[in-house]
Amino acid sequence: MDSAIRAFKINLEKLNWVPGITYLRSKSFLTPRLGKLHLYPPRPLHIPDNYHNTPSEHKNCLSICIVTPSFKSGCYIEDTIKSVVEQGYPGLQYVIQDGGSDDETGSIIQKYEETLKAWESRPDKGQAHAINLGFAKAQGDVMAWLNADDLLLPGTLDYINNFFQANPKVDVVYGHRVLIDSDNNEIGRWILPPHCHHTITWHDFIPQETLFWRKSIWKKAGGRIxxxxxxxxxxxFILRLREVGANFVRLPRFTGAFRVHPDMKSIKDVNTVGVQEMNMLRKRYRDPDVDDDQLEHHIRSYLRYHLFLDRLYKCGVLKY
Incomplete structure (x- = not known):
């Protein structure tokens, strides 16, 4: 799940546009891609050759703990697991925390049991509770969670290790996003500008499946989701990391894939509990009475920068 697609009302029928950003709609080439869940017809997922051959630049690699929360995830969880364990990363600590699924989820997890740090299937209080249960079983030097329908792209863990070791003052990293459908075909890409603390006060564009952070900043921010x-x-969690002074960097790379499908939790809950929780965060961190025009004003420059980078990427000037 990812709050970057939630801050505005989602078109439940088309799974296409997150309304709310209206000032750039008049020309399609001036329409922000961020927030759109289907940007072009399905096509094979393109992975650059160098992703598969990402070198590990450090002999003593950082341990990386990834938690996958799951519940009745039999349709997609095997692809998720394979995207993690096939990284071949020697410092991986992979934990799967299942909520007591009665479908094929458990039998799929068992197939990969030897590659896991731990796994458990028991009732929980929801996704965030499952993530915390998972992190109670393992905490590496670097941490992340990956939902049971999303993917890591090849070479991501070596790249994350290399970056954190080369940049000891960086606490949190995230990358660009690939959108995929139920058949692992890509249906869009989000090109994000460099990190902006001001923008995340008003709207979360950070792709959750690409987010990694150091254990030290996790503890400083309270050590829990x-x-x-x-x-x-x-x-x-992102806002809490910012409040404790975390140094964020948007990486120049696609690191994860976000799956778009009709049963995704983000679609089902956005207009009920989603609205309530987002309003609660607005009251905590900013003016709770902000209207759409004010919100648009605060994120306008970020979206313009996104459009500029998106054009450069599509023209081949930027290569990720």
Whole structure:
């Protein structure tokens, strides 16, 4: 789940546009891609050759703990697991925390049991609670969670290790996003500008499946995901990291793929618990009475920068 697609009302029928950003709609080439879940017809997922051959630049690699929360995820969880364990990363600590699924999820997890640090299937209080249960079983030098329908792209863990070791003052990193459908075909890409603390106060564009952070900043920020939240826990966590002074960097690389499908939790809950939790975060971190015009004003420059980078990427000037 990812709050970058939630801050505005989602078109449930088309799964296409997140309304709310209206000032650039008049020309399609001036329409922001951020927030759109289907940007072009399905086509084979393109992975650059150098992703598969990402070198590990450090002999003593950092341990990286990834938690996958799951519940009745039999349709997609095997692809998720394979995207993690086939990284071949020697410092991987992979934990799967299942919520007591009664479908094929458990049998799929068992197939990969030897590659896991731990796994458990038991009732939980929701996604955030499951993530916390998973992190109670393992905490590496670097941490992340990956939902049971999303993917890591090849070479991501070596790249993350290399970057953190070369940049010891960086606490949190994230990358560009690939959108995929139920058949692992790509249907869009989000090119994000460099990190902007001001923008995340107003709107969360950070792709959750690409987010990695150091254990040290995790502890400083409270050492937990807010399990009282069922929807916007990623945005709440990002804001909490910012409040304790975390140094964020947007990486020049696609690191994860976000799966778009009709049963995704983000679509089902956005207009109920999602609205409630986002309003709660607005009251905590900014003016709770902001209207769409004010919100648009605060994120306008970020979206313009995004459009500029998106054009350069599509023209081949930028290569990720």
């Amino acid at each position: 807010a399990d009282e939240m069922q929807f916007a826990m990623d945005w709440e």
